[in-house]
Amino acid sequence: MKPNVAAAKAALSHIEMDENPATIRSKSRDFFWYSPLLKDRLDHVQADFVVNPASEAEVIEVLKTCYAHDVPVTVRGAGTGNYGQAMPLAGGCLMHMKNFNKVKSVYPGGVIAEPGCIMKELDDEIRAASGQELRMSPSTYAMATLGGFIAGGSGGVGSVRWGALRDLGNIIRLRVVTMEAEPRVLEFRGEEVPRVSHAYGTNGIITEVEMPLAPAYDWIGIFVSTEDFDEAMRFAADLANEDGILIKLASVYEAPMAKSYFQRVNAHVTERDHLLGLMVAPHAMDAFAIFAARYPGARVIYRSDASDWPRAPGPVYEFGWNHTTLRALKFDPSVTYLQVRYKYPDHFELVEQVRAEFGAEVLQHLEVLRENGKVCFAGLPIVKFTSEERLEEIVRRHEEMGCMIFNPHRYTLEEGGRQSTDQRQLDFKREADPKGLLNPGKMIAWDDPDWSYDQIYAYPGLLPKEAAE
Amino acid sequence: MKPNVAAAKAALSHIEMDENPATIRSKSRDFFWYSPLLKDRLDHVQADFVVNPASEAEVIEVLKTCYAHDVPVTVRGAGTGNYGQAMPLAGGCLMHMKNFNKVKSVYPGGVIAEPGCIMKELDDEIRAASGQELRMSPSTYAMATLGGFIAGGSGGVGSVRWGALRDLGNIIRLRVVTMEAEPRVLEFRGEEVPRVSHAYGTNGIITEVEMPLAPAYDWIGIFVSTEDFDEAMRFAADLANEDGILIKLASVYEAPMAKSYFQRVNAHVTERDHLLGLMVAPHAMDAFAIFAARYPGARVIYRSDASDWPRAPGPVYEFGWNHTTLRALKFDPSVTYLQVRYKYPDHFELVEQVRAEFGAEVLQHLEVLRENGKVCFAGLPIVKFTSEERLEEIVRRHEEMGCMIFNPHRYTLEEGGRQSTDQRQLDFKREADPKGLLNPGKMIAWDDPDWSYDQIYAYPGLLPKEAAE
Numbered sequence: 001m002k003p004n005v006a007a008a009k010a011a012l013s014h015i016e017m018d019e020n021p022a023t024i025r026s027k028s029r030d031f032f033w034y035s036p037l038l039k040d041r042l043d044h045v046q047a048d049f050v051v052n053p054a055s056e057a058e059v060i061e062v063l064k065t066c067y068a069h070d071v072p073v074t075v076r077g078a079g080t081g082n083y084g085q086a087m088p089l090a091g092g093c094l095m096h097m098k099n100f101n102k103v104k105s106v107y108p109g110g111v112i113a114e115p116g117c118i119m120k121e122l123d124d125e126i127r128a129a130s131g132q133e134l135r136m137s138p139s140t141y142a143m144a145t146l147g148g149f150i151a152g153g154s155g156g157v158g159s160v161r162w163g164a165l166r167d168l169g170n171i172i173r174l175r176v177v178t179m180e181a182e183p184r185v186l187e188f189r190g191e192e193v194p195r196v197s198h199a200y201g202t203n204g205i206i207t208e209v210e211m212p213l214a215p216a217y218d219w220i221g222i223f224v225s226t227e228d229f230d231e232a233m234r235f236a237a238d239l240a241n242e243d244g245i246l247i248k249l250a251s252v253y254e255a256p257m258a259k260s261y262f263q264r265v266n267a268h269v270t271e272r273d274h275l276l277g278l279m280v281a282p283h284a285m286d287a288f289a290i291f292a293a294r295y296p297g298a299r300v301i302y303r304s305d306a307s308d309w310p311r312a313p314g315p316v317y318e319f320g321w322n323h324t325t326l327r328a329l330k331f332d333p334s335v336t337y338l339q340v341r342y343k344y345p346d347h348f349e350l351v352e353q354v355r356a357e358f359g360a361e362v363l364q365h366l367e368v369l370r371e372n373g374k375v376c377f378a379g380l381p382i383v384k385f386t387s388e389e390r391l392e393e394i395v396r397r398h399e400e401m402g403c404m405i406f407n408p409h410r411y412t413l414e415e416g417g418r419q420s421t422d423q424r425q426l427d428f429k430r431e432a433d434p435k436g437l438l439n440p441g442k443m444i445a446w447d448d449p450d451w452s453y454d455q456i457y458a459y460p461g462l463l464p465k466e467a468a469e
Numbered sequence: 470m471k472p473n474v475a476a477a478k479a480a481l482s483h484i485e486m487d488e489n490p491a492t493i494r495s496k497s498r499d500f501f502w503y504s505p506l507l508k509d510r511l512d513h514v515q516a517d518f519v520v521n522p523a524s525e526a527e528v529i530e531v532l533k534t535c536y537a538h539d540v541p542v543t544v545r546g547a548g549t550g551n552y553g554q555a556m557p558l559a560g561g562c563l564m565h566m567k568n569f570n571k572v573k574s575v576y577p578g579g580v581i582a583e584p585g586c587i588m589k590e591l592d593d594e595i596r597a598a599s600g601q602e603l604r605m606s607p608s609t610y611a612m613a614t615l616g617g618f619i620a621g622g623s624g625g626v627g628s629v630r631w632g633a634l635r636d637l638g639n640i641i642r643l644r645v646v647t648m649e650a651e652p653r654v655l656e657f658r659g660e661e662v663p664r665v666s667h668a669y670g671t672n673g674i675i676t677e678v679e680m681p682l683a684p685a686y687d688w689i690g691i692f693v694s695t696e697d698f699d700e701a702m703r704f705a706a707d708l709a710n711e712d713g714i715l716i717k718l719a720s721v722y723e724a725p726m727a728k729s730y731f732q733r734v735n736a737h738v739t740e741r742d743h744l745l746g747l748m749v750a751p752h753a754m755d756a757f758a759i760f761a762a763r764y765p766g767a768r769v770i771y772r773s774d775a776s777d778w779p780r781a782p783g784p785v786y787e788f789g790w791n792h793t794t795l796r797a798l799k800f801d802p803s804v805t806y807l808q809v810r811y812k813y814p815d816h817f818e819l820v821e822q823v824r825a826e827f828g829a830e831v832l833q834h835l836e837v838l839r840e841n842g843k844v845c846f847a848g849l850p851i852v853k854f855t856s857e858e859r860l861e862e863i864v865r866r867h868e869e870m871g872c873m874i875f876n877p878h879r880y881t882l883e884e885g886g887r888q889s890t891d892q893r894q895l896d897f898k899r900e901a902d903p904k905g906l907l908n909p910g911k912m913i914a915w916d917d918p919d920w921s922y923d924q925i926y927a928y929p930g931l932l933p934k935e936a937a938e
Contacts, residue, residue: 108600109686109715109752131577131600132684135713163712169756170713190755212713212752215601215684217578241842243632244604244639244681246578283578283681286659287638373710375842 001048005092008069009049015058016099018050027096030076032084034325036336036385037409037456044465045087047074047094054099056177056185056207063179063205066093066437073179074439075201077116077148080140082322084411085152085200089441090461095205097147106130110172110213115147115206122146126213133216135162135170139321147206150174150197154406155378157249157279157317159369160240162214171197175208178432195428200413202439202446203429217281219248221304221316222288224276225269226297229254229355232274233348233366233377235295239278240368240375245287249279250368251320254355257363257382261327264313268301277316321380324365328382338395340379341404342366347376353401360384362394379403412457414444419453421445470517474561477538478518484527485568487519496565499545501553503794505805505854506878506925513934514556516543516563523568525646525654525676532648532674535562535906542648543908544670546585546617549609551791553880554621554669558910559930564674566616575599579641579682584616584675591615595682602685604631604639608790616675619643619666623875624847626718626748626786628838629709631683640666644677647901655901664897669882671908671915672898686750688717690773690785691757693745694738695766698723698824701743702817702835702846704764708747709837709844714756718748719837720789723824726832726851730796733782737770746785790849793834797851805860808875809848809867811835816845822870829853831863848872881926883913888922890914 001009009017018024028046032038048071053059066073072092079086088094097116104112106129113122120142123133136158138144144153150171155164162170171193178184185207188195196204226232236250258275259266269275276298280288282305292300302309304316313319319327325337342350351364363382368375385391395405410416413425426445429438436446441459444451451457470478478486487493497515501507517540522528535542541561548555557563566585573581575598582591589611592602605627607613613622619640624633631639640662647653654676657664665673695701705719727744728735738744745767749757751774761769771778773785782788788796794806811819820833832851837844854860864874879885882894895914898907905915910928913920920926 108684109750161712167713168711168760169715169753172752172755190759212715215577242637243630243839243842244636246638246681281578283641284638286641290659291637370712373712373844 004069005048005071008066008071011065016052024050030079030086031082034082035409038084042084042087047088048091050094052096052099060183063183067179072437072440075205077145078143080144081152082408083416089459091463112210117146119144127216131216132213135214139317139323146209151201156321160250163370173210174206176204177207179438195424199425200439200442202443204432219279222278223302224298225273225301227272228297229274231297236368237375245284246281251277252366254364261331264311277319335382336385338381339406339408342377344374344376412444473538474517474540477535477540480534485521493519499548499555500551503551504878507553511553511556516557517560519563521565521568529652532652536648541906541909544674546614547612549613550621551877552885558928560932581679586615588613596685600685601682604683608786608792615678620670625790629719632839642679643675645673646676648907664893668894669908669911671912673901688748691747692771693767694742694770696741697766698743700766705837706844714753715750720746721835723833730800733780746788804851805854807850808877810873811846813843813845881911881913
């Protein structure tokens with residue numbers, strides 16, 4: 001440990017820390033290993049120490065102390081992100097928010113909470129208090145933290161109704177601490193929220209969150225199978241377009257994904273069955289039954305409120321979004337995935353083009369979501385990994401066909417997003433993190449403003465592999 | 470009074486009745502007089518007696534007795550419909566549901582209530598019990614009954630989010646009594662609901678309703694003005710397409726409607742100002758402010774939570790939907806209106822075509838709604854009435870341009886709808902009303918199956934004008 005890091009650690013010794021080397025290693029890692037490219041590049045990455053602040057005052061102390069000692073600080077929640085968001089590329093201090101997790105208030109339409117709240121536990125508390133719940137959450141709901149979702153997520157279960165986290169109105173207010181000699185505490189609302197949301201903690205640390213809420217229901221989890229892929233896509237998108245039928249999730253899994261990867265489901269499907277995973281409000285079930293009967297090849301094989309399956313499959317959302325990839329990886333560690341956007345009104349056609357070109361090399365996993373008021377698809381296809389070059393080619397071909405790729409084989413904000421500088425985030429980093437110590441290496445615009453995106457960005461400050469081994 | 474009618478009335482004398490001739494006349498009338506054509510044809514129409522049942526047992530007694538005596542029965546709620554739905558064309562018994570108005574149960578996502586509940590009072594009770602409210606309601610919310618809305622309405626405030634009443638999932642269950650020697654009580658769910666919803670009480674009497682609910686908020690009423698009509702349309706539709714901004718109403722009023730017809734608003738606008746009426750959830754107001762700032766010509770001139778207007782304008786929804794026409798008629802009894810559907814994706818272009826053709830003869834009043842998941846416009850334009858022939862020509866020209874017209878100058882289900890037989894409703898009328906006594910004259914398919922729609926249908930059983938005068 002370098003002397004400056006050791007000094008910072010010593011100065012923070014009154015705050016809870018993890019000292020066990022195995023814990024330090026595990027808390028230095030997120031779900032970057034979904035990507036073979038990131039696994040190759042980041043597997044050795046590890047923080048020097050892990051600190052667990054329990055309050056804004058302790059967060060300020062960590063930031064102020066690390067600033068004084070020039071120690072990088074990477075913040076994380078549960079580390080369920082897949083883009084290496086929470087990987088401490090330059091080592092230093094890993095600030096884990098698990099203890100900073102109180103619910104402050106719940107009102108009709110909103111909640112105010114600390115960032116370390118685990119989303120499912122937060123929702124349990126909100127539901128008990130008010131019959132409401134968060135509008136959207138990742139499939140890692142049972143582990144993920146609210147702050148981590150805001151800083152590193154983009155949408156998920158609930159996006160079929162509410163759109164993406166970045167859409168106007170899906171975050172009400174963020175309270176943020178800067179990393180300066182004297183950290184400042186700022187409140188961001190409205191136009192200012194995007195300065196720090198989805199910024200991976202590169203330009204401020206979120207210490208309080210105000211989020212809009214939706215009514216909570218005992219959502220019915222449903223699986224539907226059909227041998228016709230087009231019917232599966234239409235069913236999912238048409239259901240989302242039924243204005244009177246309230247749903248929270250509509251996922252499409254191309255065959256043989258359900259047979260090959262979905263334990264507890266695979267006994268109920270064949271190799272030829274495409275699967276739909278749905279969450280429907282209980283009071284919409286009559287309407288859902290009428291709707292489903294319109295699709296001649298579709299069979300409702302499971303509903304959570306009336307199941308005869310000997311072994312319950314668990315929450316249907318734990319098959320969707322990034323859990324699909326996780327389940328596939330358990331059975332076949334050689335696969336990986338992509339993040340694709342099939343935009344309205346070309347979404348059906350684009351998916352068919354991709355299927356025609358790649359066949360089983362790129363198995364379709366679609367999530368229905370709303371974008372600018374229109375129902376379309378996010379794709380998280382399961383990709384057979386053969387080589388880095390082939391993966392890059394698959395990405396390139398998607399883009400040539402007109403699909404938008406949010407590349408999950410990159411650890412920078414720009415490359416995982418729209419491959420362009422977010423001026424608001426860069427400007428705020430200049431104000432809030434003058435020494436560039438917050439989650440270093442994640443914002444290309446900060447490190448290398450003239451980067452051309454013609455190859456994978458490699459952060460010069462990345463810990464060398466040898467040092468860690 | 471004919472002997473059979475008198476006999477039925479006498480047999481029902483233990484149920485509450487209205488005896489005052491002025492009351493009988495007023496309870497025989499709905500808002501048909503919005504239409505000069507209906508006013509001309511139906512102004513003399515009047516029931517022989519008015520009965521006010523307070524329970525399903527009393528409804529059954531009314532139906533059974535009138536069946537035995539061959540007396541027509543027309544059911545009504547508050548009579549706020551505009552298509553003459555509740556006009557007792559053949560006289561007879563007018564069954565008024567005002568006393569049949571208990572809330573039976575409220576649960577997360579739904580309510581069970583009697584049909585005579587006034588919608589605003591029902592919502593007050595639901596809100597107090599559970600923080601929920603009905604998904605949609607007419608602008609006559611403060612007067613209209615739940616049963617009347619279901620039997621004679623189509624959508625309204627809330628349709629911008631939930632679509633139309635007829636969309637799958639917007640009515641959960643209806644309990645219905647038939648008009649036979651021994652009336653049967655039936656329960657309709659799912660596929661069976663459309664047999665009797667929006668059937669004007671022609672084929673059964675609704676005695677219990679189960680409706681889905683949405684969360685209740687202290688909606689902020691907002692007026693926005695702009696001198697650019699295209700900007701007004703875009704603002705309204707774009708706002709509805711913002712997936713993260715929860716709204717309940719988005720209305721567009723072409724200039725000089727606000728100046729000419731909207732008391733308490735007109736001091737705050739000019740002759741050139743187009744007006745938007747909006748209802749936005751309180752927790753979406755930050756996001757709304759960002760959104761509104763993107764429209765350079767748009768000015769927020771009123772918000773109900775922070776108003777400096779010396780005289781409050783009242784609920785913003787009481788300017789929208791059919792209240793707009795009511796306000797216009799107060800200032801200019803020579804106007805009337807239409808009901809138009811401008812479908813996605815041609816909605817903007819169709820409105821501009823209509824404006825170009827008719828100018829001030831047809832002033833645009835648009836309501837944003839969702840149809841098959843897409844945001845589009847319902848039009849309730851204010852039309853200068855010159856003659857029946859010209860009005861028919863205006864309707865025809867709209868249809869030629871590709872607009873759909875729900876003609877409010879007709880009193881039959883078919884002519885006010887899609888000009889075709891609803892086989893489900895006709896089939897059920899054969900079962901439930903074998904003598905054809907329920908709201909006679911409103912279903913052409915029952916009276917004259919070969920009707921060609923080449924002229925206004927004239928029910929042969931309509932009370933003659935002389936008889937009433």
